[in-house]
Amino acid sequence: MSRPHPRRRTSTPSRRQINAPSTRTSRRCVATTVRPTVGAVATEPSDSPDVLWSPPRERVDGSRLREYLDWLEQRQGRPFPDHDALWEWSVADLDGFWRSVVEFFGLRVTGGDGRVRTDDPMPHVRWFPGARTSWAEHALRLGGDDVAALVCVREGGGGAREVSRAQLRHAVAQAAAWLRRNGVRPGDRVVAYLPNTEHAVIACLAAAAVGAVWACCSPDFGAEGTTGRLAQLEPVALIAADGHHWNGKTVDRREVVARLREGLPTLRHVVHVPVAFPSEAGPAGSTPWDDVVSGEEPLVFDQVPFDHPLWVLFTSGTTGLPKGLVHSHGGILLEGTKWSGLYAGMREGERLFSYTSTGWALWNIELGALLQGAAVVLYEGSHAFPPGAVWEVAARTRADLVLLGAAVVTASASAPRPPRELHDLSRLRHVLVSGSALPPAGYRWLLEQVSPDLRVDSTSGGTDISGSFIGANEYAPVRAGRISGRLAGVDCAAWDEDGHPVVDDVGDLVVTQPMPSMPVRMWNDPGGVRYAESYFDTWLGVWRHGDWVTFHSDGSVTVHGRSDSTLNRQGVRLGSSDFYDVLDPMPEIAETLVVGVELPDDGYWLGLFVVPAPGHELDDALRATVLDALRTRLTPRHRPDELVAAPAVPHTLTGKKLEVPVKKLLRGTPLARAANPATVDDPEVLRWYERFAAERGPLRPAAAQGS
Numbered sequence: 233m234s235r236p237h238p239r240r241r242t243s244t245p246s247r248r249q250i251n252a253p254s255t256r257t258s259r260r261c262v263a264t265t266v267r268p269t270v271g272a273v274a275t276e277p278s279d280s281p282d283v284l285w286s287p288p289r290e291r292v293d294g295s296r297l298r299e300y301l302d303w304l305e306q307r308q309g310r311p312f313p314d315h316d317a318l319w320e321w322s323v324a325d326l327d328g329f330w331r332s333v334v335e336f337f338g339l340r341v342t343g344g345d346g347r348v349r350t351d352d353p354m355p356h357v358r359w360f361p362g363a364r365t366s367w368a369e370h371a372l373r374l375g376g377d378d379v380a381a382l383v384c385v386r387e388g389g390g391g392a393r394e395v396s397r398a399q400l401r402h403a404v405a406q407a408a409a410w411l412r413r414n415g416v417r418p419g420d421r422v423v424a425y426l427p428n429t430e431h432a433v434i435a436c437l438a439a440a441a442v443g444a445v446w447a448c449c450s451p452d453f454g455a456e457g458t459t460g461r462l463a464q465l466e467p468v469a470l471i472a473a474d475g476h477h478w479n480g481k482t483v484d485r486r487e488v489v490a491r492l493r494e495g496l497p498t499l500r501h502v503v504h505v506p507v508a509f510p511s512e513a514g515p516a517g518s519t520p521w522d523d524v525v526s527g528e529e530p531l532v533f534d535q536v537p538f539d540h541p542l543w544v545l546f547t548s549g550t551t552g553l554p555k556g557l558v559h560s561h562g563g564i565l566l567e568g569t570k571w572s573g574l575y576a577g578m579r580e581g582e583r584l585f586s587y588t589s590t591g592w593a594l595w596n597i598e599l600g601a602l603l604q605g606a607a608v609v610l611y612e613g614s615h616a617f618p619p620g621a622v623w624e625v626a627a628r629t630r631a632d633l634v635l636l637g638a639a640v641v642t643a644s645a646s647a648p649r650p651p652r653e654l655h656d657l658s659r660l661r662h663v664l665v666s667g668s669a670l671p672p673a674g675y676r677w678l679l680e681q682v683s684p685d686l687r688v689d690s691t692s693g694g695t696d697i698s699g700s701f702i703g704a705n706e707y708a709p710v711r712a713g714r715i716s717g718r719l720a721g722v723d724c725a726a727w728d729e730d731g732h733p734v735v736d737d738v739g740d741l742v743v744t745q746p747m748p749s750m751p752v753r754m755w756n757d758p759g760g761v762r763y764a765e766s767y768f769d770t771w772l773g774v775w776r777h778g779d780w781v782t783f784h785s786d787g788s789v790t791v792h793g794r795s796d797s798t799l800n801r802q803g804v805r806l807g808s809s810d811f812y813d814v815l816d817p818m819p820e821i822a823e824t825l826v827v828g829v830e831l832p833d834d835g836y837w838l839g840l841f842v843v844p845a846p847g848h849e850l851d852d853a854l855r856a857t858v859l860d861a862l863r864t865r866l867t868p869r870h871r872p873d874e875l876v877a878a879p880a881v882p883h884t885l886t887g888k889k890l891e892v893p894v895k896k897l898l899r900g901t902p903l904a905r906a907a908n909p910a911t912v913d914d915p916e917v918l919r920w921y922e923r924f925a926a927e928r929g930p931l932r933p934a935a936a937q938g939s
Contacts, residue, residue, distance in 0.1 A: 365536070410438075423449075461556070469500065538563075557755075636663075702791075726742075726782060827891055829898050
């Protein structure tokens with residue numbers, strides 16, 4: 233399909249801008265996306281993975297998505313036979329789609345000038361201009377008083393403590409009243425240092441009810457990493473726990489909280505939450521949690537502008553200060569309602585168990601279940617204590633849906649006995665996987681060893697939009713290693729370096745029309761300069777996400793990894809996740825890290841760091857096994873120049889492999905500039921890579937060892 237090129241920025245040309253096409257259009261011109269043909273399953277390419285699971289007709293007919301489509305047919309006077317038809321309409325009539333979400337789910341969005349959005353280009357578009365709403369009000373409006381809203385579980389087994397809808401509403405009402413009595417006003421920042429317990433949910437909802445801005449860090453963050461995030465916000469109140477539980481241990485965080493109080497000079501109030509040491513009093517000058525949630529005040533919600541800040545989510549920030557992404561009440565209300573209603577398909581009385589910490593965007597995303605009157609299972613602890621704990625919790629709490637990271641699925645697969653032999657998971661109908669691409673073996677393991685009746689839903693999105701761009705739907709089959717397709721209201725595509733959409737080939741993930749949950753701004757970003765540079769610096773008015781993806785002609789999607797860490801061999805882009813899909817499931821390997829380094833003489837070094845599993849070593853036999861697997865299951869181009877035995881792989885605090893900082897170290901960048909140690913799970917591991925780089929000196933290509 234031919235179409236004009238979108239105009240690119242001309243300041244500080246990037247690699248892609250240097251070769252920009254001469255044909256230009258106005259700033260407002262946006263490219264037309266090449267879209268797969270609706271219902272193209274019959275023409276899927278021969279290399280499309282086998283279908284592992286297809287939705288039964290009765291499941292589709294009884295889904296909330298089908299209920300919405302039936303309603304939409306009545307409103308639009310046209311048929312919507314499946315999700316493909318919905319997606320086509322949703323991007324052709326973006327305003328109509330989002331208005332339909334408001335109307336179908338009965339969202340309270342009052343006032344405004346009648347428009348769904350302004351006609352400004354991204355990132356300047358504003359949604360429902362002049363309208364007012366409250367995300368917290370919608371999170372608490374559904375569900376009977378006696379129905380569970382939160383199910384609280386701690387690692388190590390035992391009972392599951394339920395917080396009813398009535399109890400949650402009462403606690404939020406009292407906490408909001410306490411904030412108002414202590415001078416917290418709309419726009420003030422309320423921050424927290426809390427584990428995944430009911431305290432975090434109550435405090436978040438209370439802050440939102442008064443129009444305050446919420447931000448939270450998990451207690452696995454140290455003092456430096458937490459201060460680096462929260463101090464940017466100049467908070468007036470801190471709600472902090474004395475510790476948390478992890479891997480069978482009680483972790484004392486009282487000293488960290490003391491350092492936080494010193495490092496946040498704008499604080500006027502500190503609330504002490506006794507999690508680790510419930511029998512001990514809080515520090516001097518703090519207010520006990522029980523005092524905050526006691527009383528009989530009515531539940532009151534401040535109606536705030538649609539784009540009023542709800543919370544700030546921080547990116548990993550491996551170098552410099554983490555970027556604070558500001559999401560709005562209205563944007564999160566729309567995205568959370570769409571996801572929880574049309575894609576998770578939750579109903580009142582159902583339960584979502586999300587394995588996450590409060591420092592990961594999954595925690596914020598899981599709160600979308602409350603918008604449907606469903607309950608959230610809050611788990612405090614390690615997914616591996618005891619081994620397979622996530623599936624035991626899912627069974628014990630009678631979860632209908634489980635949301636977790638791909639790494640947790642991979643770790644679960646190493647347990648000696650499969651979950652289906654140990655637990656009653658008959659109620660579980662849907663597993664959603666995020667954080668990174670789920671390897672093909674992970675799809676098969678879930679269906680074979682957890683339940684054969686699962687809808688396995690690998691999604692891609694994250695912190696940036698507090699939601700997803702692509703994922704599964706009730707009509708889509710499950711194919712190993714493939715994400716089912718685009719989500720409604722998300723006009724995304726893969727573009728080549730010249731801004732042309734590509735199908736069945738690797739390209740840059742772009743979004744060509746705005747989404748309401750895109751950040752309204754970044755914190756401390758005058759003029760929106762940092763925001764524009766992060767997402768809109770390549771093509772004006774087009775969101776470039778930074779992922780390499782393939783949109784296949786059958787509508788499915790493959791995510792290959794971050795484009796800033798993408799490997800480029802002989803002019804061919806190789807996704808790092810493709811390596812991990814093949815290697816990380818091997819029983820002889822604990823984990824791998826692949827890095828490509830450009831050399832001064834136009835050469836290229838592709839290195840594979842291998843962490844052997846306990847009882848194994850990177851000997852000649854394992855080297856040969858690794859190289860053969862990459863050559864036969866991928867391509868000869870995936871054969872690395874060198875295999876290196878490493879003690880571990882460094883990660884961010886949310887579990888993402890630090891490919892880019894390691895690449896910087898290998899290019900000679902000092903550790904202080906390559907990564908922020910406060911954002912790394914184990915800084916000593918990065919120091920090992922720094923020493924490796926220093927000992928090796930300039931990298932040169934070499935014949936792959938073990939050939």
